[in-house]
Amino acid sequence: MAAERVNIIHLLASPHGLTCRIPLAEKKIGYELEEVHKFRSSMATLEEVKESCKSLPVLIHNGKEIYEFRTVVEYIDEAWKSRSAFLPLDPYKRAQARYWFDFIDKEVNLILVINRQLVAISLFSAPSLVAWLWGLACDTEAAKKELVSTLKELEVELGDKPYFGGESLGLVDIVLLPHYAWFHTYERCADFCIQAHCPKLIGWAKQCLRKASASQCLPDPDEVYENAMKLKERVDEITPVVAIAKFFSRLASRCDSEHMLGDIFFGRLVGAEAWVSESPA
Amino acid sequence: MAAERVNIIHLLASPHGLTCRIPLAEKKIGYELEEVHKFRSSMATLEEVKESCKSLPVLIHNGKEIYEFRTVVEYIDEAWKSRSAFLPLDPYKRAQARYWFDFIDKEVNLILVINRQLVAISLFSAPSLVAWLWGLACDTEAAKKELVSTLKELEVELGDKPYFGGESLGLVDIVLLPHYAWFHTYERCADFCIQAHCPKLIGWAKQCLRKASASQCLPDPDEVYENAMKLKERVDEITPVVAIAKFFSRLASRCDSEHMLGDIFFGRLVGAEAWVSESPA
Incomplete structure (x- = not known):
């Protein structure tokens, strides 16, 4: 069998891109990575940024392109079926995992939507926190409450399991973990401590990061913060x-x-x- | 084995709800239907409408609740695996079907978002057409062009196949067909004929409707129009x-x-x- 070629193109520190990289690392599939730094380039036009955000991340497997990050994750699970699975076999448990995957994408997804649309609009959670990030007058306290309440819902779902997937990393872990890299930015922007509200969730994240598949993919939180600030300047x-x-x-x-x-x-x-x-x- | 109990609760004429009912009918799974008519009741508060829209449609299978319409459709496919499958076996073809499912949900999804948020906001396509529907000044011509261009993309994907799923109804057919019930409303509101622009797509829809699973689920286009107008009054x-x-x-x-x-x-x-x-x- 010819060697497989796997490429992944994503925006620097985009949670969606990271969500695609963790399962590849977990299944020990080698890949070439292209990180797009559009926001760093002052030459990039708005239209270019918008277009590239819309179609990223993309996985290219032996020349075949797979778009839309949830589709990419499920593709990775199905194309390399013999290696550790992210979805359980039972249809109802699969549905639950997919529900929470969707929940996180909609409710925890702050900066990502900003990445996709530059000045984020259709945010589902903590809009005021993001507004604050962009220097607008808003109720930061209400925004923090909103975010913490969403994260607490996730803590309940986690329960006493080591991972959302049970004994091993699953679909829900894979989609939530990349947001952890952004926690530092939210905390610094809004001057609060997520751990004080959601200690179990932070414990879960730290345990995940002891796995090489997770720690090698996640960016440094300070770097995420600096990039968020650069993005803010660009928007300004x-x-x-x-x-x-x-x-x-x-x-x-x-x-x-x-x-x-x-x-x-x-x-x-x-x-x-x-x-x-x-x-x- | 005890008899199965399957219930489905959805908002009247919501494309997402219909997307969940077609696969049940196609797999010949009997179910009880509860259609929610929130918008008809002047007693319903905005908060009630918003809440019920957020969590609908829901499938209840032997007491287990499954939320989020894409999750419901994949659950139906997996829980009743032995009956006609909506997803092909090949991982890449599955990814393609999921990509187009997502595309339709984002790009063709006009009125549905209105249903979920009452005055639609995060529309991905043809916002001006919807603005027009709500009686605001806007460029209807541009809106029509936008919708037709999205539908033409879908015609290209359909190609010469009888269904998007190939020889049988698949995931993409299931998610697009419910929007067909709304075409009449768009045409009547904006005074244009979708068939004149996308004859192949209308041909596909008519062929799908020759299947009992599709025709028994889809509402009458005139009824959809009347309900859209009632919804408009409520918003006004x-x-x-x-x-x-x-x-x-x-x-x-x-x-x-x-x-x-x-x-x-x-x-x-x-x-x-x-x-x-x-x-x-």
């Missing part, structure tokens, strides 16, 4: 976007409801009725 | 949201770039630089 250069963001910021302050900023800015208008009734007259 | 009652939407509408007209409305309203700010340079001074 895009004057019209910032102008619009600042307009929302002013709108929010006039409405005397800081929540409104995050919600309008991040496109969650459903609670408008509640904001209006909650706001002082 | 939520004054603050409409006020914000109208503000965006005015902002867009002042900027003399109609695209901007949809993009700001639906949270796609990335192209702001382009709008500004394209707009007349």
